[in-house]
Amino acid sequence: MILTTIQFILISFAAMALGLLFIGIAKKTVARTQKRIGPPVYQPYIHVLKLFGKEAITHGFIFDFGAIMAFGGMIATLFFVPIAGIQLYSMSGTLLLVIYLMAIAYLGMAMATVGSGNPLASVGISRALTQMLGYEMPFIVVLLTLIYRSSNSSILGIVQAQQGGLLNWNLINVPIGTVVAFVALLGLMGKKPFDAPIAPSEIASGPVVEHGGKYLALLMLQHAVAIVVETALFVDLFLGGATNIFIFIFKMLIVWLLATLIGSIFPRFKVEQGVLFYWKWPLLAALFQAVIIIF
Amino acid sequence: MSLSQIIIIPIILSIITYLITKKFKKAGSIINIILSGYILYTLINFYGQWDILNQSLNINILGGNFEFILNNSPLAWLLAIMTASSIFLISIFTVHSQQEEKNTASFHMFFSILLGSILGVVFAGDLMTLFIFWEVMTYSSFFLISAGKKEGAKKASYRYLILSALGAYLMLTSIFIIYTQTNSLEFTQVAEYLGNLPTLNSIILIIMMGVPFLIKAGVFPFHVWVNGAHSNAPKEFSPFLSGLMLKIGTYGLMLLLYLVPLYNILGESIKFRGLPLFNYILAIFGGITIITGTIFAIRQEDVKRLVAFSSISQMGYIVMALAISTPLGFTGGLLHLMNHMIFKTTIFLTMAAVIYRTHTTKMYEMGGLIFRMPVTFAAYLTAIIALAGIPPTNGFISKWVIYQALIQKGYIFLSVAAFFGSIGSFMYVFKPLSTVFLGQLKPEHQNIKEVPFLMQIPMYIMMALMVLFGVLPGIQMNIINQIGESLNIETVQSTLYTITGAYGAWNSLVIFNVFIGGFVLALVIFLLAKKSKLVGLMDTYTAGEYMDDPESYHYAYKYYRPFDRVFDAFAANSLTKAYDIMAGNVVKLGRIFKGSFVTGNGQTYAFYMILLMIVLAFAGWIV
Numbered sequence: 067m068i069l070t071t072i073q074f075i076l077i078s079f080a081a082m083a084l085g086l087l088f089i090g091i092a093k094k095t096v097a098r099t100q101k102r103i104g105p106p107v108y109q110p111y112i113h114v115l116k117l118f119g120k121e122a123i124t125h126g127f128i129f130d131f132g133a134i135m136a137f138g139g140m141i142a143t144l145f146f147v148p149i150a151g152i153q154l155y156s157m158s159g160t161l162l163l164v165i166y167l168m169a170i171a172y173l174g175m176a177m178a179t180v181g182s183g184n185p186l187a188s189v190g191i192s193r194a195l196t197q198m199l200g201y202e203m204p205f206i207v208v209l210l211t212l213i214y215r216s217s218n219s220s221i222l223g224i225v226q227a228q229q230g231g232l233l234n235w236n237l238i239n240v241p242i243g244t245v246v247a248f249v250a251l252l253g254l255m256g257k258k259p260f261d262a263p264i265a266p267s268e269i270a271s272g273p274v275v276e277h278g279g280k281y282l283a284l285l286m287l288q289h290a291v292a293i294v295v296e297t298a299l300f301v302d303l304f305l306g307g308a309t310n311i312f313i314f315i316f317k318m319l320i321v322w323l324l325a326t327l328i329g330s331i332f333p334r335f336k337v338e339q340g341v342l343f344y345w346k347w348p349l350l351a352a353l354f355q356a357v358i359i360i361f
Numbered sequence: 362m363s364l365s366q367i368i369i370i371p372i373i374l375s376i377i378t379y380l381i382t383k384k385f386k387k388a389g390s391i392i393n394i395i396l397s398g399y400i401l402y403t404l405i406n407f408y409g410q411w412d413i414l415n416q417s418l419n420i421n422i423l424g425g426n427f428e429f430i431l432n433n434s435p436l437a438w439l440l441a442i443m444t445a446s447s448i449f450l451i452s453i454f455t456v457h458s459q460q461e462e463k464n465t466a467s468f469h470m471f472f473s474i475l476l477g478s479i480l481g482v483v484f485a486g487d488l489m490t491l492f493i494f495w496e497v498m499t500y501s502s503f504f505l506i507s508a509g510k511k512e513g514a515k516k517a518s519y520r521y522l523i524l525s526a527l528g529a530y531l532m533l534t535s536i537f538i539i540y541t542q543t544n545s546l547e548f549t550q551v552a553e554y555l556g557n558l559p560t561l562n563s564i565i566l567i568i569m570m571g572v573p574f575l576i577k578a579g580v581f582p583f584h585v586w587v588n589g590a591h592s593n594a595p596k597e598f599s600p601f602l603s604g605l606m607l608k609i610g611t612y613g614l615m616l617l618l619y620l621v622p623l624y625n626i627l628g629e630s631i632k633f634r635g636l637p638l639f640n641y642i643l644a645i646f647g648g649i650t651i652i653t654g655t656i657f658a659i660r661q662e663d664v665k666r667l668v669a670f671s672s673i674s675q676m677g678y679i680v681m682a683l684a685i686s687t688p689l690g691f692t693g694g695l696l697h698l699m700n701h702m703i704f705k706t707t708i709f710l711t712m713a714a715v716i717y718r719t720h721t722t723k724m725y726e727m728g729g730l731i732f733r734m735p736v737t738f739a740a741y742l743t744a745i746i747a748l749a750g751i752p753p754t755n756g757f758i759s760k761w762v763i764y765q766a767l768i769q770k771g772y773i774f775l776s777v778a779a780f781f782g783s784i785g786s787f788m789y790v791f792k793p794l795s796t797v798f799l800g801q802l803k804p805e806h807q808n809i810k811e812v813p814f815l816m817q818i819p820m821y822i823m824m825a826l827m828v829l830f831g832v833l834p835g836i837q838m839n840i841i842n843q844i845g846e847s848l849n850i851e852t853v854q855s856t857l858y859t860i861t862g863a864y865g866a867w868n869s870l871v872i873f874n875v876f877i878g879g880f881v882l883a884l885v886i887f888l889l890a891k892k893s894k895l896v897g898l899m900d901t902y903t904a905g906e907y908m909d910d911p912e913s914y915h916y917a918y919k920y921y922r923p924f925d926r927v928f929d930a931f932a933a934n935s936l937t938k939a940y941d942i943m944a945g946n947v948v949k950l951g952r953i954f955k956g957s958f959v960t961g962n963g964q965t966y967a968f969y970m971i972l973l974m975i976v977l978a979f980a981g982w983i984v
Contacts, residue, residue: 167751192916
């Protein structure tokens with residue numbers, strides 16, 4: 067019990083650290099593509115520490131509760147995504163669960179931001195939820211295809227089905243699905259061209275407009291863990307996972323860098339454009355892939 | 362107490378309830394609380410006494426021998442318990458909320474009749490008993506809907522009545538056809554008869570019997586009555602209408618799908634991925650119901666209308682799961698049936714509480730009620746977490762089982778519909794949360810208080826149930842497995858907190874633990890940091906603009922406008938409109954008929970009669 071608790075806390079903090087590192091790398095990469103020098107890679111750590119030290123304002127208990135729920139929900143999600151074959155809690159049937167557990171975090175964040183009473187935050191949330199309906203549809207079709215293909219709805223099972231070399235990876239066996247899932251991942255991570263929900267120049271960063279101090283720090287940590295969860299999920303599902311933690315993180319980094327680079331060159335979609343885009347090509351491609359595999 | 366007594370007593374008592382409530386306003390609620398509480402207690406004692414309590418009554422009318430049968434089966438018992446507990450909780454709620462209403466006496470009278478008639482429907486062991494109580498249920502709910510204060514109430518209840526009448530005629534016709542052939546209307550004999558008929562004939566009969574059930578369940582293409590009826594019904598009746606009345610429709614569908622083993626009848630017909638085409642089409646109707654319900658729910662500005670459309674979409678899940686007819690589909694459908702009753706009743710009750718205080722149903726006329734009505738908010742939040750299917754509440758488990766059923770057979774298009782409804786539900790449940798409870802408080806709502814304690818009791822009970830069934834689904838699985846046994850369906854493996862699906866097992870205890878762990882960690886980090894300063898909701902970042910009017914600083918009207926724009930064309934050509942056009946054409950036809958034959962002259966009519974006699978004489982001569 068105590069051992070599990072210690073492991074729980076250690077893994078959580080490791081994930082936060084890794085996520086913040088990824089954010090730092092992304093900042094540097096984007097700066098380089100724009101011919102800037104960019105901040106040092108450790109800048110996000112400084113941000114978080116600084117923000118925890120500052121005095122913050124709150125807009126009532128829902129503002130506090132939402133931030134805790136957002137961060138706690140994301141931490142809970144982390145433990146159902148196996149990282150390098152390690153999963154603290156053994157349970158089969160985790161793939162669909164992860165999608166819905168992530169929703170707890172988003173619901174918490176949405177409640178906190180709308181609870182601030184700032185209409186800009188509400189606009190951001192309404193956009194985020196709309197876009198969610200866009201990218202989740204193709205993504206889930208791909209997930210269902212994977213579940214059907216490997217007759218297993220646990221992520222660990224899908225990883226194990228891909229063991230034994232590159233040719234067994236879902237990247238090779240489900241190629242269209244992989245591309246679709248990657249495009250959906252861009253929306254999931256709020257990368258351009260799907261960053262209408264945060265759109266700093268239009269709605270003042272939307273959901274986080276009222277957050278400062280420890281609230282912003284919690285949301286940054288939540289974002290960091292979310293990056294780890296999302297990239298790890300992609301590596302597990304399509305890139306065959308890994309038994310070695312360093313190879314696993316390397317694969318995660320490649321996915322993250324690819325997403326960052328694509329995000330740094332595109333302009334922004336309007337919300338409905340983004341949704342319609344997802345329902346047009348990615349969804350059709352995903353259904354095509356599903357029909358090939360199932361029938 | 363026997364089965365017939367618990368059905369008859371509420372119906373007889375209703376008249377007394379009416380008379381007493383006329384004098385004392387609160388009496389009706391109290392009588393209904395005691396009555397439904399007592400029936401609930403009796404029903405709990407009935408548990409396990411399957412087929413022991415059966416009753417039958419023989420009546421000879423016009424030479425025909427009718428046997429009225431009442432059966433206590435696990436499925437009937439489950440729906441009876443749901444009905445009685447739902448009425449019990451809503452009656453507690455009505456003690457205060459019906460105070461200001463004009464038709465309190467008739468409300469309680471019809472509510473009591475409804476209780477008896479629904480118990481009659483579910484315990485019925487033959488088609489005739491089912492039909493009689495079905496009609497009593499239809500009419501009493503019709504009067505309850507039409508008692509709504511809003512202008513649309515009359516039109517909505519009228520639409521409900523017309524559709525129900527259509528269903529009733531079809532059902533009655535099929536009953537007559539079956540009775541002339543078999544001389545018995547007992548379910549098992551009807552099933553045997555249908556099994557021996559040629560496939561096409563039995564399908565036609567089954568469709569005729571199924572339409573009234575589909576209408577009650579609000580399944581596409583018969584969902585048109587649901588939104589009007591739910592949004593215009595009295596605020597205390599909407600929870601019952603959505604939480605329970607819709608389920609009675611699915612109860613009928615279950616009779617058709619499982620008691621009359623449709624599978625055997627259609628065994629040789631065309632199949633799609635191992636599913637008879639008829640079932641597949643029913644499942645597709647469920648899918649269409651999910652999608653249309655979701656899209657329309659997102660568009661609504663009236664909160665009751667929004668929840669009504671969400672009911673339509675959730676009923677789609679139940680119908681889809683039941684139509685799949687695998688053990689997992691059956692289990693998922695029944696689980697969702699129970700869970701939907703719990704969370705949808707809660708949502709409508711919280712909305713009734715909000716309407717009780719604010720006297721409006723328009724979402725943009727409210728806002729910021731969280732600090733005024735925290736208990737209502739907590740109940741609503743738990744209910745929407747359950748509705749959106751987020752762990753650790755009961756809603757996720759039923760959806761998880763339904764998804765397992767869908768993936769197991771690889772129904773990819775049905776899954777797309779199911780997931781659309783699920784992700785879309787995040788959108789529509791968040792809209793009332795954001796516009797009614799969060800955001801800026803309207804100046805005229807400054808002095809609103811939380812609802813009285815009696816109205817909070819049902820909310821507390823429902824919240825507890827949602828979390829309880831979310832952590833321990835085994836309680837529900839126990840009764841579902843008994844139902845499965847009684848209907849000869851394989852059961853799904855389960856323990857108190859695990860359910861085994863097709864690919865993988867569900868363990869709610871692990872999820873609950875991890876969730877609590879994550880939450881505690883976040884809470885600790887939050888509490889370790891510096892304490893924050895509380896500021897008002899108007900004290901926000903406005904890009905330099907000076908804001909002093911909370912009313913215009915609340916983002917509520919057309920919350921999802923970008924999304925709605927995509928579906929504007931779709932919504933403009935809704936099915937309701939198509940039905941309206943059809944109705945208009947019928948009226949036109951009637952006018953033409955009237956214009957060409959009605960003259961107002963008695964001699965013309967005499968001429969028609971002579972003409973008719975000549976025609977009849979000819980017909981008789983030919984025959």
